[in-house]
Amino acid sequence: MNKISRREFLKFASFTAATLGLSQSVPEVAYALENAAKGQPPVIWIQGASCTGCSISLLNSVHPDIKEILLEIISLKFHPNISAATGHVAVEAFLGEAEKNKGKFFLVVEGAVPTKDNGVYCSIGEKDGRELYFSEIIKELGEKAKAVIAIGTCAAYGGIPAADPNPTGCVPVSEVIDPKKVLNIPGCPPHPDWFVGSLAHVLLYNELPKTDKFGRPKMFYGGIIHDNCPRRQYFDNSIFAKDFSEPGCLLLLGCKGPVTYSDCPTRLWNGGVNWCIKAGHPCIGCTEPGFPDKIGPIYEKMPEVKLPGISASADTFGEVVGAATAIGLGAHLIGNIVTGRLGGHKKKDKEGEK
Amino acid sequence: MARKVLRHPLFIRVTHWVNMIAITSLIISGFYIHNPLKYNFFSTMDAARKLHFYMMYVVMAGLLARVYYAIATKDYQNIWFRFKDLKNFPALLRYYLFLTDKHPNWGKYNPGQKLVYSGWGFLLIIQILTGLALYKPDTFPTLASIFGGLNIARLIHYLVNWIFVITVAIHLYLDLTEGLGIVKSMFTGYVTVDEEEPTVVTKEQLRQTL
Numbered sequence: 302m303n304k305i306s307r308r309e310f311l312k313f314a315s316f317t318a319a320t321l322g323l324s325q326s327v328p329e330v331a332y333a334l335e336n337a338a339k340g341q342p343p344v345i346w347i348q349g350a351s352c353t354g355c356s357i358s359l360l361n362s363v364h365p366d367i368k369e370i371l372l373e374i375i376s377l378k379f380h381p382n383i384s385a386a387t388g389h390v391a392v393e394a395f396l397g398e399a400e401k402n403k404g405k406f407f408l409v410v411e412g413a414v415p416t417k418d419n420g421v422y423c424s425i426g427e428k429d430g431r432e433l434y435f436s437e438i439i440k441e442l443g444e445k446a447k448a449v450i451a452i453g454t455c456a457a458y459g460g461i462p463a464a465d466p467n468p469t470g471c472v473p474v475s476e477v478i479d480p481k482k483v484l485n486i487p488g489c490p491p492h493p494d495w496f497v498g499s500l501a502h503v504l505l506y507n508e509l510p511k512t513d514k515f516g517r518p519k520m521f522y523g524g525i526i527h528d529n530c531p532r533r534q535y536f537d538n539s540i541f542a543k544d545f546s547e548p549g550c551l552l553l554l555g556c557k558g559p560v561t562y563s564d565c566p567t568r569l570w571n572g573g574v575n576w577c578i579k580a581g582h583p584c585i586g587c588t589e590p591g592f593p594d595k596i597g598p599i600y601e602k603m604p605e606v607k608l609p610g611i612s613a614s615a616d617t618f619g620e621v622v623g624a625a626t627a628i629g630l631g632a633h634l635i636g637n638i639v640t641g642r643l644g645g646h647k648k649k650d651k652e653g654e655k
Numbered sequence: 656m657a658r659k660v661l662r663h664p665l666f667i668r669v670t671h672w673v674n675m676i677a678i679t680s681l682i683i684s685g686f687y688i689h690n691p692l693k694y695n696f697f698s699t700m701d702a703a704r705k706l707h708f709y710m711m712y713v714v715m716a717g718l719l720a721r722v723y724y725a726i727a728t729k730d731y732q733n734i735w736f737r738f739k740d741l742k743n744f745p746a747l748l749r750y751y752l753f754l755t756d757k758h759p760n761w762g763k764y765n766p767g768q769k770l771v772y773s774g775w776g777f778l779l780i781i782q783i784l785t786g787l788a789l790y791k792p793d794t795f796p797t798l799a800s801i802f803g804g805l806n807i808a809r810l811i812h813y814l815v816n817w818i819f820v821i822t823v824a825i826h827l828y829l830d831l832t833e834g835l836g837i838v839k840s841m842f843t844g845y846v847t848v849d850e851e852e853p854t855v856v857t858k859e860q861l862r863q864t865l
C-alpha cells in the first residue's frame with residue numbers, strides 16, 4: 302500500500318476545505334483527515350438493490366483520486382467491490398469489524414432496501430448456513446454504526462429499484478434505520494464531491510452536516526439548478542430548444558432544473574469538464590425524492606396524473622376537463638334559452654328552506 | 656313597489672375587481688410560463704414571470720383583505736360554505752338541470768356559489784404556498800418538502816390552475832345568464848328589488864352586509 306505524500310495530502314485537504322467552503326481552515330481539515338487516516342473512524346460500505354454506479358461515480362474523483370479516498374483518507378474496512386475476500390470470509394470480515402468498532406464506525410449504504418417477502422430478494426451472503434438478507438443486515442449494522450450515509454438516490458429515497466411497480470418492495474434506508482442517524486447523498490449517481498465533502502465534514506466536526514427536510518446536506522443541495530444555469534439567459538428571453546440540435550433553454554425538452562436541488566451548474570462533473578445541461582441534455586432531476594416516477598418522463602415537463610383507471614399527462618388532463626366544462630356550459634345555455642329562463646330566476650323565487 | 660337596495664358594499668366591489676384582475680393575469684401568465692410555445696401571449700418569459708409575480712402580491716393582499724372583511728363584518732355568514740349547505744344541493748341541482756323552476760331563497764348566495772367562493776379562498780392558499788415554493792426555492796425549501804418535492808408542488812400548481820379556469824368559466828356563465836341586474840350590482844353596488852316578491856337578498860342578509 303503506497304502512502305500518499307504530505308504534499309499530496311495537503312493538496313487534498315485544501316481541496317476538501319474548498320468543497321466545504323472552508324478555505325480558511327485547511328490545517329484543521331488536514332488534521333481531521335489525518336486522524337481519520339490513522340484508522341479512526343472506520344468505514345464499512347455495503348450494497349443492496351443498486352447498480353454499483355455510485356461506487357463507479359466515486360472513481361471520477363480527481364482530487365483526491367479514488368485510491369486515496371478508499372485506502373488513505375478513510376479507513377475503509379469493507380467494500381464489496383474491492384474486497385479480496387469472498388463468501389463467508391467476507392461476511393465475517395465486515396460483521397467482525399462492525400462488532401469491534403461498535404458505536405464508532407460509519408456505515409455507507411449504496412442501494413435501496415428490498416423488504417417484500419421478508420427481504421428475500423436481496424441476500425448479501427451466508428452465515429451459519431443461512432442466507433443474510435440485506436434488510437436484516439443493515440438494521441443490525443445501522444444500530445451499531447455511529448452514523449449512516451445513504452449514498453445515491455436509491456439508498457436515500459428508493460430511486461429506480463423502488464419505481465413503480467416496485468416488485469421487490471424497495472424502501473429508502475431511512476425507513477429501516479432511525480432517520481436521525483442517516484445522511485442522504487442523493488444523485489443518480491451522486492457527485493464524488495458530495496460524498497467526500499460530507500464525509501470530511503463529519504470527520505472535521507464530528508457531526509452530520511446541516512440538512513434539508515429530505516436529509517440532504519444543505520451545502521450541496523441548497524439551491525435549484527435553474528437559478529445557476531448557464532442557459533438561464535435563454536430561458537428569460539424565451540429561446541427554447543425544440544430539439545436537441547438547437548441552442549437554447551432545455552425546458553420544453555423536459556428539463557427538471559427548475560425543480561431540482563443540487564449544485565451541478567457550479568460544481569460541474571468529471572473534474573470540472575462538463576455536466577448534463579452543458580452537454581446538451583436536460584436535467585432529469587436525479588437528486589430529487591420520487592426520482593424517477595414523480596419527477597416524470599425524462600423528456601416531458603410534468604409527471605402523469607394517475608387516477609383510478611386513468612392516467613394521462615397533466616396537459617391532456619387539464620384540456621379534457623376544460624373542454625368538458627365548455628360543452629357542459631354550452632348545453633346548459635341551450636337549456637336556458639329553451640326554457641326561457643335566461644335573465645334570472647328572481648321572479649320565480651319561493652321562500653327558502655333555510 | 657320597486658326600490659334599490661345595496662347588495663355589494665364598496666369594500667366587496669373593490670376586492671372583487673382587484674382579485675379578478677389579479678387572478679386573470681395569473682392564469683394567462685401562468686399558461687405562458689407553463690408552455691411558452693403553445694400559449695404564446697407574451698414577448699418573453701421574463702415579462703410573463705414579472706407579471707405573474709406582481710400579481711401574486713396583489714392576490715395575496717386581495718385575499719387577505721377579503722377574508723379580513725368577511726370576519727370583521729360577519730359577512731362570512733353569507734359566503735362561507737358550511738356542512739349544512741350540502742343538504743340543499745339536491746334542490747339546487749334540480750334547478751340547474753331544469754327539473755324544477757324553483758330556486759329557493761337561500762340567502763345572498765346559493766349553496767353552489769358558497770362552495771365555489773369559499774373554495775377559491777382555499778385554492779388560493781394552495782396556489783400561494785406552491786407558488787412561493789417555486790418562486791423562492793432557496794428561501795422556502797421546507798415549503799417544497801411539504802408537497803413531497805418541488806416537482807409535485809409544480810404539478811399541483813398547474814392542476815389547481817385548471818380548477819380556477821373551470822370555476823371562473825362557470826362563475827361567469829352563471830352570473831351573465833342570471834341577468835344584467837346582478838352583474839351591474841357588482842359595479843354599482845345596488846340591485847332593484849320588488850318589495851312584493853321575495854328576492855335573492857333578504858332583509859336580514861342586507862343588514863349583515865351593510
Ligand code: HEM
Nearest residue numbers: 681682685686688689711782783786787789790813816819
Ligand atoms: C390563482 C392563482 C394562480 C394561478 C392560476 C397560477 C397559475 C400558474 C401556472 C399555470 C403556472 C405554470 C406552471 C408550470 O407549468 O410550471 C404557474 C407558474 C408559477 N406560479 Fe402561479 N398561479 C397562481 C398563483 C401564484 C402565486 C400566488 C404565486 C406565488 C406566490 C405563483 C407563483 C408561480 C411560480 C413561481 C411559477 C413557476 C415559474 C416557473 O416555472 O419558473 N403563482 N402559475
Ligand code: SF4
Nearest residue numbers: 527530550551556558
Ligand atoms: S436548461 Fe433547464 S435549468 Fe437551464 S434555464 Fe433552461 S429550464 Fe432552467
Ligand code: SF4
Nearest residue numbers: 565577584585586587
Ligand atoms: S444536472 Fe440534474 S440530472 Fe444531471 S446530475 Fe445534476 S441533478 Fe442529476
